[in-house]
Amino acid sequence: MYKLDNDFTLRERALKAFPNGVYGHQASGSLSPNHPQFFSRARGCRLWDSDGNEYIDFMCGYGTNLLGYGHPRVDDAAARQQRQIDCATGPSPLMLELAEMYNDKLAHADWTIFAKNGTDATTICVMTARAQTGKNTILIADGAYHGSGPWCTPGPVGVTPGDRDHQISYDYNDVSSLRAAVEQAGNDLAAIIVSPFKHDVFVDQEWPTDEFAKAARALCDENNAALILDDVRCAFRFVLGSTWEAIGVLPDLCAMSKSVANGYSLAVVSGNDKFREGAGQIYTTGSFWFAATSFAAAMETISVIEEEDSIAAIKAAGDTLRKGLDEQASAYGFSLRQTGPSQMPLVLIDDDPMWEKNNFFCNEAAQRGVYMHPWHNMFLCAAHREADIAEALENTDGAFKALKKQFG
């Protein structure tokens, strides 16, 4: 019998312990109340909540889990490093080795800066672009998420209008709106920031057209501005490089985080020599940014991806899940919109404008041991083996049956 008794008690306590319960996108309020909020254990592609319910997890820590939770090789490398030196008065030589590794592997990269969170990385990119070009205006796609800093938080409470000065929005994949925004920026264009594909919440995802990606590159070149790729969510799920390497477009500056150290906290900014001076001039640092444990985890993550062909494994798992869900949905008379790449799918149900059916479906799936999200893109990982996907699909069948009973 599926119960969330502990979870409800913890949520009550959280309302007192934190200003307004668990914050950010991991808050229970952002999902149906019958979705678990707290988890006690994670291994491979599986999660156990605080009541002991087990799930095959298709959120993968909102992207931090690439190879599987608790990957033995990554965890061993991190533990060995932690015993030796982690956070200290100066960096370990490992920091340099890792930077050299990125500069070598990422086609656009001549230099690297490490930080801790995606917001650190996107903010450093924006600061670098402004420092290098001496200009201010940043073009940002309407609805895109680039972090929680004052310049980019989607809920701008507690920020000043000045924090959002010098920003112009454009529509993703729409070359004419991008051109119009460039024109509006006039001679003040510092950067265009763009995500590798449109992965906004609630709406269908879109892979960039070649025309759009190339236009973004060309407009930056023509205007002496930086093309910033916000690869925080996508890095290493498509290529072992910046994600637009797959379509032959290189950024000037790239922000990565989430999966690069398979769950250890690390953000990576990389850039080309055109932006080296600006990057060298900005003041940026953090007390924990030199911690060597994450560097060791990141190095091992790259080795595992290369040796185990993890990117292909993640894609294969995503393709099987996508096909299975489509077949089930149509067998029960529903039509799904599965958009975005199968490594990071967003699954929406047609005729469901307020995501009511999808909330119900995801909740039914959770009760059957499958953790899915009704309006945020999901994430596959290399630990999703054929048997896990088959088991997940066996259980989503029951969720579709319940959906049919409720809404059919």
Ligand SMILES: Cc1ncc(COP(=O)(O)O)c(C=O)c1O
């Ligand atoms: C595309 C993108 N950029 C930036 C961020 C911010 O990263 P963080 O939450 O680590 O600060 C996120 C986080 O979800 C993201 O998805």
